[in-house]
Amino acid sequence: xxxxxxFDFYTLxxxxxxxxxxxxxxxxxxxxxxxxxxxxxxxxxxxTLVGHVQNAEDLCQQTLIKLIENExxxxxxxxxxxxxxxxxxNLFIDKYRQDKRTDNLEDxxxxxxxxxxxxxxLEHRDLLDCLAKHEETDRTIxxxxxxxxSYQDIQRFLGGISLVNLRVKASRARTTLADCMEGNxx
Amino acid sequence: MDKRLKLQVADYMDTGWTYDNSPxxxxxxxxxxxxxxxxxxxxxxxxxxxxxxxxxELTKSINNLDAFVDKALKEEKxxxxxxxxxxxxxxxxxxxxxxxxxxxxxxxxxxxxFFNLPETMPQPMVTVAESSPSLWKLADGLNEEMDASxxxxxxxxxxxxxxAFNLSMNSMRADKALxxxxxxxxxxxxxxxxxxxxKTFTS
Numbered sequence: 546x547x548x549x550x551x552f553d554f555y556t557l558x559x560x561x562x563x564x565x566x567x568x569x570x571x572x573x574x575x576x577x578x579x580x581x582x583x584x585x586x587x588x589x590x591x592x593t594l595v596g597h598v599q600n601a602e603d604l605c606q607q608t609l610i611k612l613i614e615n616e617x618x619x620x621x622x623x624x625x626x627x628x629x630x631x632x633x634x635n636l637f638i639d640k641y642r643q644d645k646r647t648d649n650l651e652d653x654x655x656x657x658x659x660x661x662x663x664x665x666x667l668e669h670r671d672l673l674d675c676l677a678k679h680e681e682t683d684r685t686i687x688x689x690x691x692x693x694x695s696y697q698d699i700q701r702f703l704g705g706i707s708l709v710n711l712r713v714k715a716s717r718a719r720t721t722l723a724d725c726m727e728g729n730x731x
Numbered sequence: 732m733d734k735r736l737k738l739q740v741a742d743y744m745d746t747g748w749t750y751d752n753s754p755x756x757x758x759x760x761x762x763x764x765x766x767x768x769x770x771x772x773x774x775x776x777x778x779x780x781x782x783x784x785x786x787x788e789l790t791k792s793i794n795n796l797d798a799f800v801d802k803a804l805k806e807e808k809x810x811x812x813x814x815x816x817x818x819x820x821x822x823x824x825x826x827x828x829x830x831x832x833x834x835x836x837x838x839x840x841x842x843x844x845f846f847n848l849p850e851t852m853p854q855p856m857v858t859v860a861e862s863s864p865s866l867w868k869l870a871d872g873l874n875e876e877m878d879a880s881x882x883x884x885x886x887x888x889x890x891x892x893x894x895a896f897n898l899s900m901n902s903m904r905a906d907k908a909l910x911x912x913x914x915x916x917x918x919x920x921x922x923x924x925x926x927x928x929x930k931t932f933t934s
Contacts, residue, residue: 577804584796589784602792606799613803672779691780692789716741719773720734723741726779727772 576616580609583629586702589692590630593684594637596673604640608633627704630685675725683718690715736763744773856911866903879917886925887917900932 574582587608591601611632612619622628676684682703689699700711740759748756750770760766870884877884888909889900895907903909 577800580800580804581797584800585793588789588793588796592784592789598786598788598792602795605792605796609796609800610803613807669779669783672776672783675776687780688784691777691784693781693785712742712745713738716738716745719741719745719776720737722780723769723772723776724737726776727768 573620576613576620579620579625580612583612583626584609585692586626586689586694586698587629587633589688589694590685590702591633591637593676593681593688594634596676604633604636607636611636624701624704626702630702630704671726675722678725679718679721683714683721686711686715687718687722690719733763736766737769740766740770741773744770744777857908866900869909873911877914877917879914879920880922880925882925882929883917883920883922885929886920887912889928890920891916900929 584605587605588598588601591604591608592598595601595604608629612629615632619625619628676687679687685703686699689702694702696708696711696715699715700706700708703711706714736759740756743753743756743759750757750760750767760770866885866888867881870881870888874881874884879887885900888911889896891912892907892909895904895909896902897904
């Protein structure tokens with residue numbers, strides 16, 4: 546099966562990139578490679594939604610199963626990372642709907658369910674509380690930056706956002722988070 | 732503190748500048764009220780983010796997910812091998828079942844002979860030379876039945892029973908029986924040749 550290389554798995558430094566172009570085109574990843582590159586990015590995102598590693602892992606497992614089932618769509622998607630993120634988000638919404646018994650998407654889309662994880666370590670409580678006040682994209686950016694991902698990675702994961710815009714959003718999110726944690730929202 | 736300045740501080744920090752290593756950033760923070768507090772808050776929030784999203788637990792979880800991918804794909808591979816086999820078996824069963832619905836019960840039909848043989852086969856006509864006064868008279872009685880000339884009949888009888896003659900057509904042996912050839916053989920003989928042959932013995 547032919548797959549796109551929109552994952553940009555084989556991104557090389559600029560000097561090496563010019564050389565590589567003359568040698569051979571980069572090879573699209575296999576499903577296994579793609580999934581393994583996906584998990585480190587999915588997990589922080591899942592954590593921004595559920596606020597707990599164990600629950601995030603469960604959510605990621607369900608997402609991976611869905612991705613395996615939809616192998617062709619996933620590998621040929623224009624934004625494979627964004628496709629995976631969308632699946633995870635939908636699974637989260639399903640779970641949330643199941644728990645909260647609500648059908649109003651506006652209520653649940655951007656609202657994380659940290660309150661279900663009261664057993665989560667209390668030292669992160671203030672961070673989670675402040676993250677909950679941010680919108681979904683900002684939470685994702687902060688979570689992925691915290692997990693050590695580059696802006697390029699985050700850009701691919703979010704899909705359809707310029708790097709400049711992303712950096713501005715990241716700075717704003719950092720500022721508001723710092724304000725919130727310091728308790729001076731004014 | 733001005734929001735624009737806050738953003739600028741956050742942006743500078745993103746490029747790797749700190750209060751200690753960058754005079755520009757230090758000057759900016761020092762020039763604004765509560766600047767140092769905000770800087771500390773930024774550092775604290777970043778450290779908290781790293782501690783929460785970059786924890787060992789998270790790394791362990793990523794390893795678990797990688798192991799899960801390996802396991803899931805192995806099972807998928809097995810399933811993808813068994814799936815066509817199962818599909819083939821189901822299709823075969825369905826086909827056999829479907830065919831059975833349309834098949835008629837088999838009737839055993841006795842085999843009919845291609846042609847019927849008579850119980851008694853026709854025997855060749857045999858006559859004894861003793862009972863026939865001469866070949867001419869024997870042929871004279873048969874030529875109408877054979878639809879042939881008398882010479883053809885005589886020549887045919889002679890060719891068919893060479894051992895019943897003492898070389899000449901005129902001297903028939905009395906101890907030998909003559910077998911009369913069938914009509915097709917007689918008709919296959921040329922009339923002229925037959926006549927010429929017979930004439931050689933009569934002249």
